[in-house]
Amino acid sequence: MLTATVFLPLAGAIAIMVLLGNNPRGVKWFAAAIGIAEFVLSIIVFVKYDSAVGGFQLAERFDWIPLMDIQYHLAIDGLSAPLILLTGLLGLAAIYSSWSVATRHKEYFAWLLVLQTAVMGVFAAQDFILFFIFWELELIPMFFLISIWGSGRKEYSAMKFLLFTFTGSAFMLVGLLTVFFSVNTFDMTQLVEMDLNNLILPSQLVFAFFFIGFAIKLPIWPVHTWLPDAHTDAPTAVSVMLAGVLLKMGGYGLIRINVSMFPDVAVDAAVPMAILAVISIIYGAMITFRQSDLKRLVANSSVSHMGFVLLGISSIGATAGNLSPIGLTGAAMQMFTHGTITGLLFVMVGVVYDKAHTRHVPDLGGLATRMPIAAVAFIVAGLASLGLPGTSGFAAEIMIFLGTFPAYGAITALATVGVLLAAGYVLWMVQRTLFGPQRERWEYLTDVSAVEAVAPVLLMAAILIVGVYPAIVSDVFRSGINDLFPRLME
Amino acid sequence: MSPHDIYLLSPEISLAAVAFMVVIADMVNGPKRLVTGTAVIGLAIPLLFTVLLWGEVSDWWSLLDPQIGEQVGYSLPALYGTLAVDRFALFFKFLFIGSVGLVLLSSYGYVERFAERRSEFHVLIMLSAVGMMLMAAGTELITLYVALELATLPLVALAAFGGDRRSSEAGLKYLVLGAIASAVLLYGMTLTFAFTGSTNLESMALVIGQAAAGTTGDFGGPLLAVGIVLLVAGFGFKIAAVPFHGWVPDVYEGSPLPATAFLSVASKAAGFAVIIRVFFTAFESLEIDWSLLFAVIAAVSMTIGNLVAIAQTNVKRMLAYSTIAHAGYMLVGLAAVASRTVDGVSIGSETLLFYLGGYAVTNLAAFFAIMAIMERTRSELIESFAGMSQRAPWLALALSVALLSLTGIPPTVGFMAKLFVFGAAIKADLAWLVAIGAVNSVISAYFYLRVIRVMYLAEATDDAKAPRVLSLDVSVAVTAVAVIVLGVWPQGLLEIANRAVERIF
Numbered sequence: 001m002l003t004a005t006v007f008l009p010l011a012g013a014i015a016i017m018v019l020l021g022n023n024p025r026g027v028k029w030f031a032a033a034i035g036i037a038e039f040v041l042s043i044i045v046f047v048k049y050d051s052a053v054g055g056f057q058l059a060e061r062f063d064w065i066p067l068m069d070i071q072y073h074l075a076i077d078g079l080s081a082p083l084i085l086l087t088g089l090l091g092l093a094a095i096y097s098s099w100s101v102a103t104r105h106k107e108y109f110a111w112l113l114v115l116q117t118a119v120m121g122v123f124a125a126q127d128f129i130l131f132f133i134f135w136e137l138e139l140i141p142m143f144f145l146i147s148i149w150g151s152g153r154k155e156y157s158a159m160k161f162l163l164f165t166f167t168g169s170a171f172m173l174v175g176l177l178t179v180f181f182s183v184n185t186f187d188m189t190q191l192v193e194m195d196l197n198n199l200i201l202p203s204q205l206v207f208a209f210f211f212i213g214f215a216i217k218l219p220i221w222p223v224h225t226w227l228p229d230a231h232t233d234a235p236t237a238v239s240v241m242l243a244g245v246l247l248k249m250g251g252y253g254l255i256r257i258n259v260s261m262f263p264d265v266a267v268d269a270a271v272p273m274a275i276l277a278v279i280s281i282i283y284g285a286m287i288t289f290r291q292s293d294l295k296r297l298v299a300n301s302s303v304s305h306m307g308f309v310l311l312g313i314s315s316i317g318a319t320a321g322n323l324s325p326i327g328l329t330g331a332a333m334q335m336f337t338h339g340t341i342t343g344l345l346f347v348m349v350g351v352v353y354d355k356a357h358t359r360h361v362p363d364l365g366g367l368a369t370r371m372p373i374a375a376v377a378f379i380v381a382g383l384a385s386l387g388l389p390g391t392s393g394f395a396a397e398i399m400i401f402l403g404t405f406p407a408y409g410a411i412t413a414l415a416t417v418g419v420l421l422a423a424g425y426v427l428w429m430v431q432r433t434l435f436g437p438q439r440e441r442w443e444y445l446t447d448v449s450a451v452e453a454v455a456p457v458l459l460m461a462a463i464l465i466v467g468v469y470p471a472i473v474s475d476v477f478r479s480g481i482n483d484l485f486p487r488l489m490e
Numbered sequence: 491m492s493p494h495d496i497y498l499l500s501p502e503i504s505l506a507a508v509a510f511m512v513v514i515a516d517m518v519n520g521p522k523r524l525v526t527g528t529a530v531i532g533l534a535i536p537l538l539f540t541v542l543l544w545g546e547v548s549d550w551w552s553l554l555d556p557q558i559g560e561q562v563g564y565s566l567p568a569l570y571g572t573l574a575v576d577r578f579a580l581f582f583k584f585l586f587i588g589s590v591g592l593v594l595l596s597s598y599g600y601v602e603r604f605a606e607r608r609s610e611f612h613v614l615i616m617l618s619a620v621g622m623m624l625m626a627a628g629t630e631l632i633t634l635y636v637a638l639e640l641a642t643l644p645l646v647a648l649a650a651f652g653g654d655r656r657s658s659e660a661g662l663k664y665l666v667l668g669a670i671a672s673a674v675l676l677y678g679m680t681l682t683f684a685f686t687g688s689t690n691l692e693s694m695a696l697v698i699g700q701a702a703a704g705t706t707g708d709f710g711g712p713l714l715a716v717g718i719v720l721l722v723a724g725f726g727f728k729i730a731a732v733p734f735h736g737w738v739p740d741v742y743e744g745s746p747l748p749a750t751a752f753l754s755v756a757s758k759a760a761g762f763a764v765i766i767r768v769f770f771t772a773f774e775s776l777e778i779d780w781s782l783l784f785a786v787i788a789a790v791s792m793t794i795g796n797l798v799a800i801a802q803t804n805v806k807r808m809l810a811y812s813t814i815a816h817a818g819y820m821l822v823g824l825a826a827v828a829s830r831t832v833d834g835v836s837i838g839s840e841t842l843l844f845y846l847g848g849y850a851v852t853n854l855a856a857f858f859a860i861m862a863i864m865e866r867t868r869s870e871l872i873e874s875f876a877g878m879s880q881r882a883p884w885l886a887l888a889l890s891v892a893l894l895s896l897t898g899i900p901p902t903v904g905f906m907a908k909l910f911v912f913g914a915a916i917k918a919d920l921a922w923l924v925a926i927g928a929v930n931s932v933i934s935a936y937f938y939l940r941v942i943r944v945m946y947l948a949e950a951t952d953d954a955k956a957p958r959v960l961s962l963d964v965s966v967a968v969t970a971v972a973v974i975v976l977g978v979w980p981q982g983l984l985e986i987a988n989r990a991v992e993r994i995f
Binding site for chain 1 (some may be wrong): 894899900901905909910912913916917919921924925928929931932935936939943946947980981984985988
């Protein structure tokens with residue numbers, strides 16, 4: 001089941017390259033079919049996961065490289081199940097928002113599907129080496145997708161993305177080899193139960209190695225600089241995937257490895273993490289204010305929003321009486337909701353750019369009358385992004401604040417400034433692009449077509465459903481967090 | 491030489507015999523296919539003998555006098571104990587035979603450039619391989635030295651085979667610098683002989699073991715220390731490690747491509763074979779000392795190789811610096827000797843052997859793809875590869891796979907090789923070295939991916955077609971597919987590498 005979910009896109013990619021002809025329509029519909037099948041599979045996986053039971057489920061394993069004790073081991077727990085669903089959803093959205101890709105269709109959709117396999121693999125792998133392989137596998141498609149189909153300084157951005165991530169994974173590799181040769185297993189389901197305080201290197205150092213790798217991916221100030229470039233120059237669908245799921249790999253890794261495997265070190269490091277988080281939140285938001293390029297704006301807002309994930313994680317530093325799993329659950333929720341919200345924002349920015357051929361905010365204006373449906377989606381995404389109650393963004397952020405406030409009141413109060421700033425830049429962006437005086441130059445714009453509407457509708461549905469009834473996702477996350485929580489209480 | 495010795499040396503003898511058959515095939519003035527055909531198909535004979543001997547030392551069958559087999563176990567001495575037939579040597583014999591076969595197959599079209607010397611080209615490569623096989627088997631210093639010269643001299647001729655100025659320069663450079671390295675090596679051997687009174691590795695080990703008992707950090711005294719350092723210098727030349735790498739860029743650039751490919755893969759492997767054999771046998775008791783020495787050379791080789799490679803515009807020079815860097819990664823595996831477990835299975839050298847095999851496949855794939863691409867571009871500049879993804883999509887893909895493997899990105903064998911080697915080093919408490927290696931992988935990503943970027947992003951500047959050469963296409967396909975297969979399923983090669991080192995060290 002999980003194997004099929006992980007490798008279906010890869011099989012689709014190979015089929016596109018080998019079997020299909022050069023007909024763009026055929027390639028697109030084939031990719032869409034794979035995307036739908038994959039989305040259905042991810043829903044099935046999500047539903048099959050029984051959060052009442054908890055623990056790791058749907059495991060598939062066999063000895064892969066016995067001499068090195070490396071296994072092929074896929075399984076999901078409450079933490080990864082919603083992220084698998086998210087990847088399926090955004091993968092489909094990404095395919096549908098690629099309809100206007102004009103060149104080299106076959107390669108494009110093949111790489112997009114390979115990317116999906118890599119991300120699915122990261123969330124499903126429970127063997128350290130397998131995890132790392134999927135983690136690295138995502139580099140190649142991203143490099144090609146940005147540098148071939150991107151815009152602007154695309155080659156620079158692609159290389160920057162690659163070198164940043166590769167640096168992070170170099171540290172991770174040292175970390176995971178250290179863990180292996182200390183306790184002789186790569187099995188992540190076992191590692192979370194082991195005491196990793198006595199490794200051949202100090203466990204603080206190993207923790208730092210992993211933290212650097214994941215912080216670059218998340219990204220956290222000061223290693224976030226690759227993100228605005230990569231986002232801005234990537235094609236729409238790749239921005240969707242990047243913001244929607246790739247950043248989540250960083251947050252997922254922090255919870256799965258840093259917090260779960262090194263709880264003692266993580267608790268010690270909670271305050272520095274909280275400080276980094278707040279800097280990310282506020283710095284990211286302030287930078288966002290300065291942007292006039294729609295895509296850069298959304299990209300920078302991601303830095304701020306991902307800061308909330310780290311803030312939620314840092315809630316583990318709370319004193320014994322105040323410690324509750326709600327902060328971590330909120331962090332996980334924030335990953336899920338940010339995926340849908342920012343995914344939608346990027347889709348809508350892509351739609352606007354496709355039609356108006358500019359992303360320069362001052363040039364736009366009054367688009368709402370020309371494209372009302374698109375405007376609705378845009379506004380929903382915007383409101384969710386600033387955390388309006390009733391949208392998913394609210395649910396996540398309130399949980400994070402509830403978790404961190406008992407731990408560090410001052411820091412949390414400071415972080416709420418980020419929410420205020422978010423309200424500022426989101427409303428400012430919406431107002432200046434969608435409303436204001438109508439301009440003659442935008443007379444010709446048409447509203448979204450049926451195909452273009454698929455992705456926004458899907459994502460809007462996700463935002464509203466989770467907003468109204470967050471428990472659908474948060475209960476599952478909660479079960480995953482609860483599994484690792486007893487270790488934090490010790 | 492008893493019949494027994496002839497059997498034990500049959501891979502080498504038959505390979506030399508095949509080389510002479512190639513000369514004869516050339517003399518009969520048959521179609522040009524005959525020469526390459528004789529050579530490639532003829533390789534089946536040494537290959538068969540190697541398989542036979544592998545079975546012999548693995549106790550699968552015994553064609554020998556059973557008593558001899560029982561006496562010596564898994565290492566059969568040949569020629570009065572100067573050569574050993576064990577799985578370690580046989581592993582390398584497989585590697586050399588495979589490299590020769592692929593290089594000859596791929597160069598079928600390339601040798602048109604020096605058509606009247608077609609057979610010489612084949613013969614030189616094969617004779618060099620004979621020398622390398624003896625290097626892998628040698629257990630005695632004089633034998634090792636002679637084998638090393640036998641391997642090197644044909645390579646000198648091969649480097650100069652292109653006939654133009656650059657190629658002649660390459661040949662001369664290799665000859666002169668190689669001679670200096672040989673002299674240094676010989677001096678090192680003399681000093682160690684002076685210390686131990688023997689040229690046999692096992693006897694040397696006994697003397698050194700007694701002399702060095704209880705001491706660390708001084709290589710067992712100044713005489714031996716100087717000897718070992720000189721040996722390292724001499725062998726360092728063969729494996730192209732910094733600071734003995736001065737010849738590499740010019741020789742790589744000037745030599746004909748197939749010769750460069752062979753040089754980069756087989757010659758390096760042979761150098762490592764000797765290093766492993768000599769240091770793990772004779773200087774075993776000093777391993778803490780030389781492990782550190784190799785660790786330092788590894789760090790410097792990786793760093794300098796990768797940093798200088800960034801600046802290269804010529805693809806052959808880039809691969810030259812890349813090979814220097816990879817010598818560094820391999821030396822990480824060598825330095826990780828201290829990770830040995832009690833039962834005698836050395837995870838360090840086993841991963842090193844895996845690395846050598848994986849590197850051979852990867853580098854051959856890269857060179858073959860470049861060979862095929864240069865048939866179209868007629869230029870060695872990286873920028874001339876522009877738009878290759880449109881002009882020759884499969885070649886571009888094959889070269890990309892090879893380059894990703896050199897970078898160490900999964901799912902390629904290069905990733906697995908680095909993973910294993912770094913793992914061994916972590917186990918040997920060399921985390922600092924692994925950190926340097928990991929950072930170096932990042933640096934190397936920059937210049938390897940630049941080639942990929944040029945092939946996939948830049949617009950093609952011309953559209954010259956090249957006639958299809960089936961044998962070259964096959965070589966590219968076989969090696970590129972092997973890079974992926976070994977990357978997804980490394981267990982097989984790892985198992986063989988494991989067998990090759992167990993019970994020797």
